Amino acid sequence: MRNPIKDQVAIVGVGSTGFSRDAGERSPKSLACEASIRAIRDAGLTAKDINGVVSTQEPMAPQPHRLSAALGIPDVTHFSSPTPVAMFSLIDAMNAIFSGACDTVLVSFAFQRLPWNSRSAARDPFRKFDITGGVVPMPESMDPSAAYTAWASRYIHEHGVPREALGRVALNMRANALRNPLATMKTPLTMKDYLRARIIRDPLCLLDMDVPVDGADSFVLTTVEKAKEITDHPVVIHATSVGLVDQNDEDQLPSLAHHGQHVVVDALRKKSDVWLEDVDVFFPYDGFTIITLGWIENFGWCETGQAGCFLEEHWDDASGRVLIDGRIPLNPHGGSLSEGATRGSGHVREAVVQLRHQAGDRQVEGAQTALIGCGGFFFNSQGAILRRL
Amino acid sequence: MNEQLDDTALSQRFPWVRLDHDTKNLFRAWLDRRFVITRCDDCRRYHHPPKPVCPACWSSALTLTPVSGRGTAHLVMLLHQGAPAPGVDYGKGPHPVVTVELEEQEHLRFTSTVVDCPPEDVRIGMPLELVWIDRYGAPFPAFRPRENG
Numbered sequence: 001m002r003n004p005i006k007d008q009v010a011i012v013g014v015g016s017t018g019f020s021r022d023a024g025e026r027s028p029k030s031l032a033c034e035a036s037i038r039a040i041r042d043a044g045l046t047a048k049d050i051n052g053v054v055s056t057q058e059p060m061a062p063q064p065h066r067l068s069a070a071l072g073i074p075d076v077t078h079f080s081s082p083t084p085v086a087m088f089s090l091i092d093a094m095n096a097i098f099s100g101a102c103d104t105v106l107v108s109f110a111f112q113r114l115p116w117n118s119r120s121a122a123r124d125p126f127r128k129f130d131i132t133g134g135v136v137p138m139p140e141s142m143d144p145s146a147a148y149t150a151w152a153s154r155y156i157h158e159h160g161v162p163r164e165a166l167g168r169v170a171l172n173m174r175a176n177a178l179r180n181p182l183a184t185m186k187t188p189l190t191m192k193d194y195l196r197a198r199i200i201r202d203p204l205c206l207l208d209m210d211v212p213v214d215g216a217d218s219f220v221l222t223t224v225e226k227a228k229e230i231t232d233h234p235v236v237i238h239a240t241s242v243g244l245v246d247q248n249d250e251d252q253l254p255s256l257a258h259h260g261q262h263v264v265v266d267a268l269r270k271k272s273d274v275w276l277e278d279v280d281v282f283f284p285y286d287g288f289t290i291i292t293l294g295w296i297e298n299f300g301w302c303e304t305g306q307a308g309c310f311l312e313e314h315w316d317d318a319s320g321r322v323l324i325d326g327r328i329p330l331n332p333h334g335g336s337l338s339e340g341a342t343r344g345s346g347h348v349r350e351a352v353v354q355l356r357h358q359a360g361d362r363q364v365e366g367a368q369t370a371l372i373g374c375g376g377f378f379f380n381s382q383g384a385i386l387r388r389l
Numbered sequence: 390m391n392e393q394l395d396d397t398a399l400s401q402r403f404p405w406v407r408l409d410h411d412t413k414n415l416f417r418a419w420l421d422r423r424f425v426i427t428r429c430d431d432c433r434r435y436h437h438p439p440k441p442v443c444p445a446c447w448s449s450a451l452t453l454t455p456v457s458g459r460g461t462a463h464l465v466m467l468l469h470q471g472a473p474a475p476g477v478d479y480g481k482g483p484h485p486v487v488t489v490e491l492e493e494q495e496h497l498r499f500t501s502t503v504v505d506c507p508p509e510d511v512r513i514g515m516p517l518e519l520v521w522i523d524r525y526g527a528p529f530p531a532f533r534p535r536e537n538g
């Protein structure tokens with residue numbers, strides 16, 4: 001499989017507002033500006049160095065031209081607003097740089113809890129977003145969040161998996177989030193807490209679902225040549241892939257044995273010079289706990305149906321989290337479940353921070369390679385391998 | 390027959406569906422309690438939800454074809470909270486949502502609810518059959534347990 005873009009584009013800037021359940025009287029554009037200014041300054045650049053703007057199409061996020069105007073970015077030769085989750089925007093920026101459409105791109109992700117996510121969000125008169133398209137919602141609709149629960153029922157049925165298998169995913173993320181100052185969730189979580197948590201859609205409970213947040217992440221991407229002028233050890237994008245199968249209507253997916261994640265993994269493996277034995281830090285998406293089990297199995301860390309056992313085998317009792325072979329953490333920032341529902345931007349940010357060796361007491365010693373599995377099963381499966389040069 | 394009901398009137402009967410010209414006649418059939426699935430006249434494959442062409446052979450010759458309504462529960466979840474609907478009371482107990490694999494074709498599925506059965510008894514693999522219930526004053530295809538065979 002061709003991969004001419006391998007190691008040609010670098011992530012040279014990261015910026016984040018940090019995440020909370022209530023950022024106060026802030027617009028999503030204000031959050032995006034704060035994260036973007038931090039990311040551009042982090043790269044040692046200024047507004048005039050940016051000539052591409054990619055702003056992800058989150059419900060309340062600014063369009064790329066509005067973000068450019070707010071930040072006074074002089075002349076932009078590439079702008080776009082890809083759909084979530086995170087890698088669509090990063091891949092668009094990467095391809096724009098490699099093709100010559102632009103040289104240095106600001107990539108923005110801005111999140112605000114929607115009116116139905118919380119009482120304080122509902123009280124904000126400016127948070128108006130209609131996700132329904134004018135139709136009355138129905139209990140039997142197979143929207144994506146319902147679909148993950150429905151397929152979790154199938155996974156549990158086929159493999160006889162106890163709820164603790166999903167619980168270990170939630171516990172791992174929480175233990176990691178406690179060491180991340182940007183994270184929303186700040187209280188420890190036990191298996192007892194998990195098993196007692198409110199059931200929302202049986203078989204999943206509140207703690208199987210990511211936590212909606214206010215906040216923003218931004219990135220600056222540029223050519224590897226320019227990155228080497230900025231730093232001796234740039235973090236480069238080694239390989240990426242996205243994946244889709246034909247029968248991707250949520251309830252028509254033939255089985256859990258072949259979906260978007262499988263297409264992603266197959267392509268990523270063929271495009272990459274490195275694989276699991278080279279990975280120092282692993283970022284499986286965790287919008288729902290079942291998605292994480294899927295990534296662990298589909299990347300080939302263990303057999304199908306065995307991810308729960310795998311987590312148990314590689315559980316580090318001392319830190320209350322997973323360390324594969326005593327070494328490789330899963331989402332050391334706390335993931336979507338406990339840092340906050342950034343739809344993958346948090347995973348990418350932490351990967352960059354780890355590969356720069358700037359993760360403080362979360363740092364994986366000498367990290368050179370990060371593996372990311374972003375998104376779920378149906379229409380947003382994505383993968384990436386980032387490396388430190 | 391409700392063949393004459395115009396599209397505007399049809400939309401008003403199904404306020405919970407984002408109808409379009411590909412899907413409208415499936416719902417029109419429900420008004421006559423006809424449970425139909427899109428079938429290709431050329432390759433004879435069914436598909437759901439309705440698409441403008443047959444995904445298997447690209448034929449546009451598609452016919453809404455009555456199916457038995459018999460199948461097996463493939464995915465099962467119990468909503469402890471969720472969207473409101475007439476006749477659904479989360480205070481009284483969880484509301485089952487079930488994806489049924491229809492007997493006409495492997496992987497051909499339809500998602501609805503199960504009635505005439507305690508929610509906690511609904512299980513993956515359970516044989517089910519069609520039963521019409523009412524939703525916002527229009528017929529809505531649901532399922533109930535059936536004897537195997």
Ligand SMILES: [Zn+2]
Binds near residue numbers: 429433434444447
């Ligand atoms: Zn056909």
